[in-house]
Amino acid sequence: MIAEPQRALAELISRTSVLMLDFDGPVCSVFAGLPAPGIAEQLRNTLRRLGVPVTAELEDDDDPLSIYRYSTNGGPAVVAAIHDALVAAELRAVETATPTPGAVDVIDAAHERGRRLAVVSNNAAAAVATYLRLHGLTGRVDYIAARRTPEPSLMKPSPHYLIEAAATLDVSIRTCALVGDSGTDAVAAKRAGAYAVGYANKSGKGEQLVAAGAAVVIDSMTTLATVVREARGTPYLPGSVEDN
Numbered sequence: 179m180i181a182e183p184q185r186a187l188a189e190l191i192s193r194t195s196v197l198m199l200d201f202d203g204p205v206c207s208v209f210a211g212l213p214a215p216g217i218a219e220q221l222r223n224t225l226r227r228l229g230v231p232v233t234a235e236l237e238d239d240d241d242p243l244s245i246y247r248y249s250t251n252g253g254p255a256v257v258a259a260i261h262d263a264l265v266a267a268e269l270r271a272v273e274t275a276t277p278t279p280g281a282v283d284v285i286d287a288a289h290e291r292g293r294r295l296a297v298v299s300n301n302a303a304a305a306v307a308t309y310l311r312l313h314g315l316t317g318r319v320d321y322i323a324a325r326r327t328p329e330p331s332l333m334k335p336s337p338h339y340l341i342e343a344a345a346t347l348d349v350s351i352r353t354c355a356l357v358g359d360s361g362t363d364a365v366a367a368k369r370a371g372a373y374a375v376g377y378a379n380k381s382g383k384g385e386q387l388v389a390a391g392a393a394v395v396i397d398s399m400t401t402l403a404t405v406v407r408e409a410r411g412t413p414y415l416p417g418s419v420e421d422n
């Protein structure tokens with residue numbers, strides 16, 4: 179990364195008390211060992227079994243979360259069934275998920291500099307917790323804001339999980355930054371009133387993340403760790419005062 183974006187990132191980080199990390203991308207590659215297209219197919223089969231027609235567009239969608247979003251067309255019982263199947267698949271997937279280089283370094287750097295850490299994910303909270311346990315990170319993440327109930331509408335781009343994390347950690351959302359690799363992360367951060375940092379883990383993603391509202395884009399979590407380590411101290415603005 180060239181110097182100017184790094185300065186912008188340092189400036190942004192100096193204004194944050196909580197670093198929020200999206201899970202799939204910034205922390206690990208969830209479906210590295212259990213590919214997402216196979217899970218999506220399994221969820222489509224569950225939809226069919228429950229009598230919910232699958233559109234041609236959905237037939238070509240390899241993202242299990244898309245199938246979960248679509249399940250609302252079948253009503254609450256179908257959403258619950260797809261949610262349960264998705265949680266089970268994610269719990270299997272995290273056993274073979276690949277850590278993102280530099281992610282643990284970011285977590286360490288945040289703690290060293292007095293910043294708290296939240297994982298803010300559209301994946302199942304149980305799957306995130308399992309991954310953290312398998313990688314010895316349980317005590318180093320202050321909060322997991324993720325799917326606990328079958329409510330697709332709460333997922334990013336909704337600001338819900340960010341607001342939940344800020345409220346639980348008792349900080350103003352305006353002192354939180356979400357690092358994410360999807361446009362929906364940047365949109366959710368903007369809607370919540372948090373800073374959006376784009377993680378461009380594939381070429382061409384940077385422009386897409388900026389278009390979605392990311393204030394700064396990085397291409398390496400190691401760069402973020404360096405900046406977090408060198409950033410100035412944290413502001414502490416209790417959410418109960420700042421946001422009333």
Ligand SMILES: [Mg+2]
Nearest residue numbers: 200202203359
């Ligand atoms: Mg992601």
